[in-house]
Amino acid sequence: MTDTILNVNQLQKEYSGEITYKALKGIDFKLKEKEFVAVMGPSGSGKTTFLNCISTIDRPSNGSIIINSHDPYNLNDDELAKFRRTELGFVFQDFNLVHTLTVEENILLPLTLDSISEKEMKRRLEETVDFLGIKELLKKRTFEISGGQKQRVAIARAVIHKPTLLLADEPTGNLDSKSVNSVMTLFESINKTFNTAILMVTHDAYVASFAQRVIFIQDGILYNEIHRGKNKQQFYQEIMDTLTFLGGGQHEF
Amino acid sequence: MNFNHIVIQNILRDKATYISYFLSSVFSIVIFFLFSTIAIHPMLAKLDPTSTLGVTMVLASFFIYIFSFVFIIYSLFAFLKKKSKTLGTFMMMGASMKQIRKMVFRENMIIAGVAILTAIVCGLIIAPLFLMAAKKILRAEIFGMYIPIQAILITFVLFSLLFLIVTKLMTRMIKKEEIAQLLKADITQEKLIKPAPFKLIASIIVSVFLLFSMIKEMNWVESFGIISYVALFIILLLAIYFTVTQGLLLAVRVWQKQPSYFRKTNMLFVSNLKAKERSHAHIIYLLTILLLGVFVCTSVLYSSYYNVEEKTESLYPYSFQYTSYPGNELQAQKDIAFIEETLDKTGHYEAYYSSFKSDDKRRIGFMSVTNFNQLGQHTPITLIDNEYFVAAGHEGVLPNKESIHDYPLGNLEYTGMEKSNILTSGLQNVYYIVPDKVYETIGYPDYKIFAYELDDWTNKVHVAQTISTKITIEPDIRLIASKIELYEAEKFVKSIMFFIGFMLSLIFMSAAMSILYFYIQTSLEQEREKFSGIRKVGFSIKELTSIVTKELATLIFIPFAVATLILFATLLGMHNHISLAFYQLTAIGLSLFLLLFIISFFFIRRGYLNKLLN
Numbered sequence: 001m002t003d004t005i006l007n008v009n010q011l012q013k014e015y016s017g018e019i020t021y022k023a024l025k026g027i028d029f030k031l032k033e034k035e036f037v038a039v040m041g042p043s044g045s046g047k048t049t050f051l052n053c054i055s056t057i058d059r060p061s062n063g064s065i066i067i068n069s070h071d072p073y074n075l076n077d078d079e080l081a082k083f084r085r086t087e088l089g090f091v092f093q094d095f096n097l098v099h100t101l102t103v104e105e106n107i108l109l110p111l112t113l114d115s116i117s118e119k120e121m122k123r124r125l126e127e128t129v130d131f132l133g134i135k136e137l138l139k140k141r142t143f144e145i146s147g148g149q150k151q152r153v154a155i156a157r158a159v160i161h162k163p164t165l166l167l168a169d170e171p172t173g174n175l176d177s178k179s180v181n182s183v184m185t186l187f188e189s190i191n192k193t194f195n196t197a198i199l200m201v202t203h204d205a206y207v208a209s210f211a212q213r214v215i216f217i218q219d220g221i222l223y224n225e226i227h228r229g230k231n232k233q234q235f236y237q238e239i240m241d242t243l244t245f246l247g248g249g250q251h252e253f
Numbered sequence: 254m255n256f257n258h259i260v261i262q263n264i265l266r267d268k269a270t271y272i273s274y275f276l277s278s279v280f281s282i283v284i285f286f287l288f289s290t291i292a293i294h295p296m297l298a299k300l301d302p303t304s305t306l307g308v309t310m311v312l313a314s315f316f317i318y319i320f321s322f323v324f325i326i327y328s329l330f331a332f333l334k335k336k337s338k339t340l341g342t343f344m345m346m347g348a349s350m351k352q353i354r355k356m357v358f359r360e361n362m363i364i365a366g367v368a369i370l371t372a373i374v375c376g377l378i379i380a381p382l383f384l385m386a387a388k389k390i391l392r393a394e395i396f397g398m399y400i401p402i403q404a405i406l407i408t409f410v411l412f413s414l415l416f417l418i419v420t421k422l423m424t425r426m427i428k429k430e431e432i433a434q435l436l437k438a439d440i441t442q443e444k445l446i447k448p449a450p451f452k453l454i455a456s457i458i459v460s461v462f463l464l465f466s467m468i469k470e471m472n473w474v475e476s477f478g479i480i481s482y483v484a485l486f487i488i489l490l491l492a493i494y495f496t497v498t499q500g501l502l503l504a505v506r507v508w509q510k511q512p513s514y515f516r517k518t519n520m521l522f523v524s525n526l527k528a529k530e531r532s533h534a535h536i537i538y539l540l541t542i543l544l545l546g547v548f549v550c551t552s553v554l555y556s557s558y559y560n561v562e563e564k565t566e567s568l569y570p571y572s573f574q575y576t577s578y579p580g581n582e583l584q585a586q587k588d589i590a591f592i593e594e595t596l597d598k599t600g601h602y603e604a605y606y607s608s609f610k611s612d613d614k615r616r617i618g619f620m621s622v623t624n625f626n627q628l629g630q631h632t633p634i635t636l637i638d639n640e641y642f643v644a645a646g647h648e649g650v651l652p653n654k655e656s657i658h659d660y661p662l663g664n665l666e667y668t669g670m671e672k673s674n675i676l677t678s679g680l681q682n683v684y685y686i687v688p689d690k691v692y693e694t695i696g697y698p699d700y701k702i703f704a705y706e707l708d709d710w711t712n713k714v715h716v717a718q719t720i721s722t723k724i725t726i727e728p729d730i731r732l733i734a735s736k737i738e739l740y741e742a743e744k745f746v747k748s749i750m751f752f753i754g755f756m757l758s759l760i761f762m763s764a765a766m767s768i769l770y771f772y773i774q775t776s777l778e779q780e781r782e783k784f785s786g787i788r789k790v791g792f793s794i795k796e797l798t799s800i801v802t803k804e805l806a807t808l809i810f811i812p813f814a815v816a817t818l819i820l821f822a823t824l825l826g827m828h829n830h831i832s833l834a835f836y837q838l839t840a841i842g843l844s845l846f847l848l849l850f851i852i853s854f855f856f857i858r859r860g861y862l863n864k865l866l867n
Binding site for chain 1: 515524
């Protein structure tokens with residue numbers, strides 16, 4: 001399959017400490033080009049570990065991960081860093097902005113390491129901030145802007161180098177409901193406009209309903225997956241049902 | 254779980270925060286303790302309570318005490334800053350300010366108590382070694398080991414008082430608002446450095462002016478005396494402060510405008526400098542001042558120690574100089590016979606016999622060419638009938654060339670000058686060397702000089718002692734001066750100075766290192782978070798290492814460079830007063846410190862990186 005951008009094969013992850021703990025017990029997963037997939041599951045199910053393994057932050061104990069026909073775990077630290085900043089984009093729950101830098105500098109950060117001309121940097125910056133509508137924030141410091149704005153800046157930083165795969169870990173976890181809506185609409189339009197594949201971890205059914213496919217992880221194994229049909233409302237309901245079945249999601253009164 | 258339990262657990266479970274505070278306290282106390290064991294050594298009291306050694310030691314102890322005071326205040330301040338978040342949490346849970354103060358006070362008193370006890374125990378262990386070193390360096394045989402009960406008591410009482418006062422003072426300074434602010438927002442913008450070009454220029458101009466007038470020995474400097482030196486000291490501190498802060502501000506601004514700002518890790522490095530420019534500048538300033546202290550203490554004091562032989566010779570040119578006043582001829586013959594008999598037994602020596610006539614009131618000496626040439630420590634001269642030659646009588650003072658014209662010696666012409674004093678410094682103000690014929694016409698009383706120069710004179714103290722116990726100075730009858738004895742005395746004083754200087758520089762050095770350690774520790778948590786964040790964005794360990802390296806290098810080597818620059822500028826300004834050997838020694842000393850710094854730089858860097866990346 002040539003249009004597969006991410007191929008996860010029998011992924012296992014063990015945390016060895018006083019008690020060895022198996023977070024992932026063998027997951028098979030494929031992500032196609034331009035696909036937007038949400039990962040759900042109760043707390044402690046292993047969904048963040050799953051994302052961390054893909055994002056090359058955690059090394060898997062077993063199994064293989066192929067991103068864009070590269071195996072990131074065969075790379076040394078230098079190459080891995082370069083791989084991260086060219087192939088992958090990251091959005092985190094806590095935004096992960098560098099507070100000593102201005103908004104503009106934060107967005108340019110991944111570009112500074114590759115010898116890109118100043119003119120090209122300017123061009124890409126303009127294109128990205130126009131798209132995200134954060135032009136007026138550029139000269140501000142990160143502690144002078146709101147949470148929703150911070151997440152937009154983080155998204156700008158994640159997409160400025162046009163990654164093939166955007167990874168998001170609870171991107172709306174720290175946001176109010178209004179910001180959630182705008183950030184998720186943004187994800188959708190990034191997915192459509194730039195054809196960027198997105199893999200997003202969330203525990204919020206509403207957020208997940210923006211994706212085209214939702215996979216459910218429980219106790220370290222892939223439990224279920226559902227595809228979005230034409231109707232978003234119905235998709236949301238299906239997600240809720242699955243979650244309720246898993247023992248999370250909507251509370252019953 | 255009661256209040257004291259929390260206090261103790263606070264300390265035990267957060268060792269990293271407390272350990273540097275604890276260690277720097279222990280260090281200051283140990284140094285003070287060791288100094289006081291010497292200063293109040295029982296043998297010292299028996300010998301001479303007001304001896305230079307005793308007084309210097311007490312003064313040094315006092316200085317160390319004052320320095321400890323400042324240093325402990327600083328450490329406590331840094332320590333409180335680091336703890337303020339914990340304090341904020343306690344406050345949120347409902348602890349009153351009074352309780353928080355009580356907690357901080359108790360914590361500090363526990364640390365102080367343990368630090369004082371540890372320091373005294375360490376001090377008692379090191380004391381024998383220290384006394385042995387003192388014995389060797391100071392060449393004072395009196396420093397045997399003893400049980401320094403007095404020193405223990407003094408150290409204990411003084412430092413208990415110090416900690417009590419400092420802690421009481423500091424706990425009063427804990428402000429509710431500041432802590433609450435810190436708890437609300439983890440990241441707050443530091444106050445930026447304000448551009449102050451006028452202050453910078455003014456402070457530099459004033460200090461250059463003051464320095465210049467001191468070097469040129471202008472009149473007004475003398476009339477203000479000590480005040481002008483204090484003023485210079487303060488204005489220099491200010492000038493360095495403004496140079497460091499404004500320099501950093503300018504460097505950051507210029508750098509941010511460069512195209513290379515967006516290249517590689519420059520942006521992260523420079524923006525971090527900018528975000529912390531105020532605290533960075535303060536650390537750089539503090540380290541610069543402490544390093545200057547270290548440099549001055551070691552290199553200057555050591556250099557003066559090194560120059561003793563040269564300086565002694567310029568004051569007293571001869572191993573022995575016997576000056577016989579008019580009317581002492583009979584006694585002089587016996588004395589000379591005794592001196593030469595004694596010297597014969599000790600090895601080879603040269604003897605020079607000479608004499609001069611002196612106008613006692615003005616202390617102007619006249620010497621014939623023959624007599625002048627009979628003295629062996631300077632180049633011989635020849636004079637024709639109507640010429641005169643001038644020789645210095647005081648070390649370091651240029652003799653008056655013209656006073657000779659006040660005397661009716663005919664019309665004599667000046668031919669040249671010997672700038673170093675030809676006999677014991679201060680015996681006469683000036684010597685005029687005149688042709689033998691003219692000399693015979695002078696009617697002033699005749700002084701006889703018997704001078705001796707021994708081979709290997711620095712090792713013949715016993716000879717000097719034998720002679721000086723037999724032949725004592727009798728004013729207006731005979732004088733005896735020996736550069737051997739002067740050398741011994743000078744060397745003793747200088748070695749005390751060196752010893753104290755060495756100790757002080759040790760203290761300065763450890764203060765500098767512990768300030769740096771505190772500073773790095775304080776921001777560690779924040780930096781760790783930041784680094785793990787940018788690592789995910791695609792920075793490799795190599796790139797992070799380069800940022801850390803640049804930042805630590807800025808903090809460590811800029812103070813070093815600034816201090817070195819100031820030291821050499823001062824030395825160059827004083828080039829008339831110091832010899833070449835001084836520069837060499839200073840350079841050697843600095844290279845040693847540089848080596849020490851480079852080594853500690855790599856240690857700090859490794860430790861810091863390990864903590865950051867794990």
